[in-house]
Amino acid sequence: MSKTKQQNGLYRKIAIVGAGMIDFGELFEKSFESMVEEAYLHALKSVNKGIDPAQIKAAWIGTLYPPQGNSGLLLSFATGLFEIPVTRVENACATGSDAFRTACMAIAAGVYDVVLVVGVEKMRDDGAGHIQRSAVKQLWGGRGVTMPAFFGLHATAYMNKYKATREDIALVSVKNHHNGALYPHAHYRFECSVEEVLKAPFISYPLGLYDCCPVTDGAAALIMCRADLAPRYTEKPVYVLGSGLATDTFFRGGDLSNFPATQFAAQQAYEMAGVTPDEIDVAEIHDCFSITELISYEDLGFAQPGQGAALLKEKRVALEGEKPINPSGGLLAKGHPIGATGVAQLVELFQQLRGEAGPVQVKNRPKLALQHNIGIGRTATGSVACVHVLGL
């Protein structure tokens, strides 16, 4: 690792000392608050030297569609953390990552020593789906443009520009379902073949059913502190080295073969961390749809434009590869409970860096990890991406 660290950045000012999540899935038996409670208890328990909840001085909750009003109170009711600042964060599918990022800023600013971040989403209770409904009564916002359509538009453009095929894109789904079958917290734990991906019913051509993540309930939690205090809680802290967040809209231009928001966010995070894409050992990338992961290889600098599929064909991003990507099975297998997603990615990378990832532990002794979370907002007319670099 390297170079001049940005004096004003986050570099090694923040340590993650606890991380936990619940098993994702269709959780009709668990309420929103019981999911938060369970994830929080897992995070508390993971702190090696223990932690008294009274030491937590502020908390953030990332959730897109809270069930009972939109305030941070949901977190207080679930965790008993009253009498301290508790704030709800929302930023489309990057909600969980931005809750984490906001908490990092508060520690870096020197205001709080120990904080909690919880990401959560209860998506299955409402059969009609929050997201699909937004596609209906719009004039120029994109009537009929659903989430699969937004990413499918990028798939069509990418395939056209680089002569890529649906088989190339399907390799993402095959890899992630392979990993997800091993991952204890995944919603879907089955493997699938390229043929099965290709012959599944179309959702939004060119994306079929197995190109899409499931609709999932879930929650995940992180406990962070000022880096110099980390030894009080654990001998194996994971440090936050860089953070970036950016927005974009293709209505400004571009050919839809990439996600400029990811490029901007990654540039900020790499610069803050003083690392290059080549140095990243393991990554959790936002694969809401198979095409999103493929394009993100290129936006994050892991592959040249149009060359992303080679990483899959050469198995360099497989679990046993040189740069494993989505060892957790990604959103495609694990599920995508919106607010929980970014936090769960960070939970997974915390465990990977500490060598505690169990059946999906990567074998390359990772020292640097990257987390990437992208969402769309403003009725599918804009995108927001968040990138973090973590290290030992």
Place this chain on the structure above:
Amino acid sequence: MILVIMHKPPQWRIARENARLIGYRCKHCGFVEFPEPRKICKRCRKPSEFAELQMQPYGRVISFVVQHRLPEGFETPLPLAVIDLEGGARVYGQMTECKPDEMKIGMSVEAEYRIFYDDDGLHIYSYKFRPRRSESM
């Protein structure tokens, strides 16, 4: 102006631009804002002046999908596209009178004013797109 019954404020505010394809061109960078007039350009990010622009109902497909799963009120499979209007704005375009296998990146399309959806019993009108006539014959 075409008289359109649009009784809700969000539709009423852009009724003129929506019905007549009126955009607003940034004097700094040429970007066309649509449908709402603005004072800051989202491409060059500058506070700017904007000149009213009568856009033409012709454009080119930048990318597309074919929707197979949509809520009630849509006929599927439904092609949807991102369209650059000639000399105008980039817009989402719902296709009509077009089979899914006709769709191609780069194809020419034309805008047609149609019933877009019903809202509390009133027809809401806007533009759908179809393959451009001169090229589709």
